[in-house]
Amino acid sequence: MTSTGDVKLAGIILAGGRSRRMGQDKAALEWDGGPMLSKIAWAISARCEPVLVAAPLTSQAYVDLNEETDLEWVTTEKAGSGPLGGLVAALTVARERGADAAFVCATDMPLVDTGLIDELVGGLTESSDAVVAYDAGRDHPMAAIYRTRVVDQLADLVEGGELRMVAALEALVTRRVGVSDPEWLANVDAPEDLHRLRISRVS
Numbered sequence: 001m002t003s004t005g006d007v008k009l010a011g012i013i014l015a016g017g018r019s020r021r022m023g024q025d026k027a028a029l030e031w032d033g034g035p036m037l038s039k040i041a042w043a044i045s046a047r048c049e050p051v052l053v054a055a056p057l058t059s060q061a062y063v064d065l066n067e068e069t070d071l072e073w074v075t076t077e078k079a080g081s082g083p084l085g086g087l088v089a090a091l092t093v094a095r096e097r098g099a100d101a102a103f104v105c106a107t108d109m110p111l112v113d114t115g116l117i118d119e120l121v122g123g124l125t126e127s128s129d130a131v132v133a134y135d136a137g138r139d140h141p142m143a144a145i146y147r148t149r150v151v152d153q154l155a156d157l158v159e160g161g162e163l164r165m166v167a168a169l170e171a172l173v174t175r176r177v178g179v180s181d182p183e184w185l186a187n188v189d190a191p192e193d194l195h196r197l198r199i200s201r202v203s
Helices: 036-042 058-067 080-098 114-122 148-159 165-171 191-202
Strands: 007-014 049-054 072-074 101-104 128-134 139-147 174-178
Touching: 007 080, 007 114, 007 148, 036 049, 036 058, 036 101, 036 114, 049 080, 080 101, 080 139, 080 148, 080 165, 080 191, 114 128, 114 139, 114 174, 128 165, 139 148, 139 165, 148 165
Parallel strands: 007 049, 007 101, 049 072, 128 174
Antiparallel strands: 101 139, 128 139
């Protein structure tokens, strides 16, 4: 278990999406010579242990990349529960493993960096349930730290039919942290996003 300051921090990658706009599984997209999911896991493992990947058994990410030995898969999310369901499933495992909190990101954020984790951890207080990255006037609930103590509260939201990650921030005591590098938050929803991000890295 990695301890960042006084916080035992796990990592959670939400990889259960259907990647409709991309047209293929985003977790398996090539990035810097390997699958995007593996690159993200490697980046956050410097601050987080364990690194958990939330993806149901039916997810293409699980089907394609289940042989990745450096990843720990959580496949118990409620069917149709969206990213919030994946968060609940993985946060439950993180709590069982003794983590105080977990850094959470999506599987399509290839520029995620330890600097982002450090800035979010710096905003964590005893009274805060979550610390979320804030940029350009909006929250990024899939670039955030969540306390494991809130699992039951979030599970109640899912049981009530809530699917939105932003609902978690609304229900919790949440702090917002303006990040110093907005590129950390870049995600790729469609092929043009991926192309643009690759071009920007070499320009």
